[in-house]
Amino acid sequence: MSSESYPFIREVRSPLTEQQLKPLDDRCEVVQFCSQLNDKELSKLAEFLSAYPKVPLRVYGYETVRNLEFLRYFPFLRGFQTDVWAIESIEGLRHLSSTLEFLGLGATKSKAHSLRILERFPALKDLFIEGNSKDISALKHCVQLESLTLRSVTLPDLAPLTPLRSLKHLRLKLGGTKNLSLLPGIGTLIYLELWRILGLSDVTAIGALGDLQFLFLQSLKRVSALPRLERLPALRRVHLEDLKSIQDLEPVSRAPNLAELIVTDMPQLQVNAFSPFVGHKTLKVARVWLRSKKKQKEIEEMLNLPPTEEHPTKWNFKFAEN
DSSP states (O other), X not given: OOTTTOTTEEEEOSSOOTGGGSOOOTTOOEEEEOSOOOHHHHHHHHHHHTTOTTSOEEEEESSSOSSSGGGGGOTTOSEEEEEETTOOOOGGGGGSOTTOOEEEEOOOSOSOOOGGGGGGOTTOOEEEEESXXXXXXXXXXXXXXXXXXXXXXXXXXXGGGTTOTTOOEXXXXXXXXXXXXXXXXXXXXXXXXXXXXXXXXXXXXXXXOTTOOEEEEEOOTTOOSOOOOTTOTTOOEEEEESOTTOOOOHHHHTOTTOOEEEEESOTXXXXXXXXXXXXXXXOOEEEEEOSOHHHXXXXXXXXXXXXXXXXXXXXXXXXXXX
C-alpha cells in the first residue's frame, strides 16, 4: 500500500528511492523496513529521518538484520522497535541516545538477549517487550516509564515492576505470570489489560487499584470470579471478553462511577447476569455481544440504555488522564 493511500506508515526498501523519501504526512506514526539496506541507503534514510526525530523507526522480518549496529546512523531517534526473529544481538541499541522515549523489543529466536541495555535509557516513557525476561530487573532504571507492555513474558510475580513509580498503563499479554498480589504497588495505574495469561486464576488485586480508569480482561480461562470494584472511584470503563468461567457480573456493578460496560464473546452468561446494572446511577452505555440476538434484546430492554449496534471490539476507547 502506498504512502499516499495509507499515510500512517511509511515503508521503505532497497533500492531506496526519492519517492520513498517524500515528506512524511503529519499523521505518520512509523517509518519501517523489512529488506536489507546498505550503508549508503541507511545514511540517506538517517538524513531524511533527522527532520522527523519523533517518528519511530521499525525494522521487522524473519532475518532482515543480524544485529542492530546499523543504529549508529540514527542516534537522534526518540523511538525504535525491532521485530526480527533471527536477530543475534541487540547490543547495537547502545548507539541510541539516552533520551530515547519509546523502545519495542519484539520476539526473537534466542532468549539470551540481556535486558541490561535498558539501563542506558532512563528517559523511556513507553516500552514493549516480547518473549524475553533475562535481566528484567533492569526495568528499575526506567524511572520515567509510563506505559509497559509485556507479551509472552513469564514472571514469578510482579516484583520487577514495583520500582516503576510513574507507570500509568500496563498490558500483560500471554505469558504465565500467576501472582498479581503486588499489582497495587505498581505506579499509579489508570489502564490495565490482562490477556490470555496462562494459569492466572486470581485477579482480586485489581480491586485495590484506586486510580484505575479502564479495565480490559480477555481470554483468562481460569478466572472464575471478577474483582470487587467498589473501591475504584475513577473507574469509567470495563471491557470483558472471552471469560468463559465467569457467571457473575455483580462485582463489576459495584464500581461507583462506571460509565461504560463492554461484554463480548461470553455466551455462557444469562440475561439475569446483567440485572445488577439495572438502575446503576452512572452507567450510560452497555455494549453486549453474547452471540444471541434474543439475549441481547432482552438485556437492552432490561437496562434501558442505548442499543448495541456494532460488535464491541470495533470500538476504540479513550480515557482521560485527570
